[in-house]
Amino acid sequence: MGAIMLQGTGSDVGKSVLVAGLCRALVRRGYRVRPFKPQNMSNNAAVTIDGGEIGRAQALQAMAAGVDPHSDMNPVLLKPQADHTSQLIVHGRVRGTLGGGNFRQARGQLLSEVMDSFNRLSAQCDIVVVEGAGSPAEINLRAGDIANMGFARTANVPVILVGDIDRGGVIASIVGTKAVIDPEDAAMIHGFLINKFRGDIALFEDGYRQIESISGWRGLGVVPWLSAAVRLPSEDAVILERKRRPDGARFIIACPILPRISNFDDLDPFKIEPDVDLLMIPPGSPLPAEASLIVLPGSKATIADMQAMRAQGWDIDILAHHRRGGAVLGICGGYQMLGRRIADPQGVEGPSGTVAGLGLLDIETVLSGDKTLREVKGRALGASFAGYEMHIGQTSGPDCGRPFAHLEAGRPDGASSPDGRVLGTYVHGLFGGTALRSAFLDRWNLSSSQQDHGVAVNAALDDIAAQLEAHIDIDALVALAMR
Incomplete structure (x- = not known):
């Protein structure tokens, strides 16, 4: 040795x-x-x-x-x-x-x-x-x-x-x-x-x-x-602010860099798509009006990041984007932010309290219980995927009746709005394979590179x-x- x-x-x-x-x-x-x-x-x-x-x-x-x-x-x-x-x-x-x-x-x-x-x-x-x-x-x-x-x-x-x-x-x-x-x-x-x-x-x-x-x-x-x-996936969120915007992409994805952003490499697979422009938006900058999709990423402190989002005025940008017909995807903590309410009665992620969410999904989340840590496989948008869950909290509400995905053994995950323009999921890493990423981009009539992100890494x-x-x-x- x-x-x-x-x-x-x-x-x-x-x-x-x-x-x-x-x-x-x-x-x-x-x-x-x-x-x-x-x-x-x-x-x-x-x-x-x-x-x-x-x-x-x-x-x-x-x-x-x-x-x-x-x-x-x-x-x-x-x-x-x-x-x-x-x-x-x-x-x-x-x-x-x-x-x-x-x-x-x-x-x-x-x-x-x-x-x-x-x-x-x-x-x-x-x-x-x-x-x-x-x-x-x-x-x-x-x-x-x-x-x-x-x-x-x-x-x-x-x-x-x-x-x-x-x-x-x-x-x-x-x-x-x-x-x-x-x-x-x-x-x-x-x-x-x-x-x-x-x-x-x-x-x-x-x-x-x-x-x-x-x-x-x-x-x-x-x-x-x-x-x-x-x-390669980045571990340090500081590097996100150094990414430059490529030219010529037809489809813009905007993601705000929240103070406690986590698992932001969920979006890395979109970097290999020639028609996609992935923009990580730092504090002090508005979310671009020309974005087709806004992604709310994972967060280590969901309530605090929800408050930070409001302090930046990003909530106004997101709601305006939605009124214009834009799509919104929330992953893990970002999924929780899409609901009506987030409660942390036991102070799991910081001081105990409750905060209003964006209200784009008819759901609410209570941060309690043990942390969920597991690898998962499932299907969403008619395509298979593999990823992992890493979260605390239980989310419930009428929009959970339209789950984003069905995991192994038929277990539902996430929620979607009646018109399908707002989606939320607890699964990280689901865009690494080609099938779901292709199905996701097909919603906007975009062709995928068909490149497996793991192969690229x-x-x-x-x-x-x-x-x-x-x-x-x-x-x-x-x-x-x-x-």
Whole structure:
């Protein structure tokens, strides 16, 4: 058994994509590989084979490794809620909430459970590829750390530091990390990678050697800008605001970026449709009047996001869109927002309370009970699909008598308006296959690309693995992992 860990000089330096690409590259070399992230913070999650949930990035990395996602791959998941707290998920199951007052103490107590998961994964494979969170240079968070050096030192896993040259200051960020971290932490770092390089790599040769000289760490490669990464699901909602609008599409889908948006990769399959323009609308911008379809996405805090929607004036945009004859689709939390009322009497997702919904569906939701986590198959619009449920709450009302879908064993899901222009479902990931996406687009007389989204993602992972093989010293990484 071996292991290697990628940590970053900061957030969003590309660790998740590099881990996924490295998993695929190692699998192509014949190794049995498992991804691992000790602690993650994300509202974009995936259902696991053991009936739990983990960060979306770890599910992607599992795909890259050719295995089913398992809760051991991300033993601690924090899902931010509306009131400055986070829902704590341990080994795939809800364990409670953490706030600023108890976060550090509770986090430190979870290290033994992190190690349990790591040891179980290690027993299943040749190499575990570990992803850190944030940066080890956040020395104010070092006490009780389980995400970076606290884990690396406990598990005795060698670390590679990743710097993002695209954001600038990569020399200072790598050398500065060496300067501020504890010497025993620095001793865990055996090399560095430069990520997101654009242009002629030869032009950075002097800078690369200067980092080696000043830090004392070995350079293990310069990774070019990976254009294939845009075809992968994103875990961080920040990236949504960077998407550019393509030209020439006939059909516009608009989706507001809510403060606690979750599972927003539900819409990724529409990016491969040539006639579709998917617009993720940031706060401060109106929903475009020319949109044919508005999608309300999942939410980790449905009541708070409903209030945020009203504060942005998006509710006015949605109702005007509907009066003009436009269609609306709500997924999970977005489905709940389409109803007349959302109640959280027990404070499941934040302070207890009730809020009026958009009233586009004659339904109401009560947030209570256990979280539903399961993979599902079914039929909708005359087509088959596969997806997963991940929600808290029960929804009822007359429009549920016209379900969006019928799941296995005839179980109904979701609701629709009498005229069929407003649809709601609890199922995530249902557009990944070609059948339902084609049937959905056919409602507007649009032809589908007939491309399976999973196939497209796997092709992107292969492209990234090939780039890593060409530009980094994977032999050295394997030697470190197996030392």
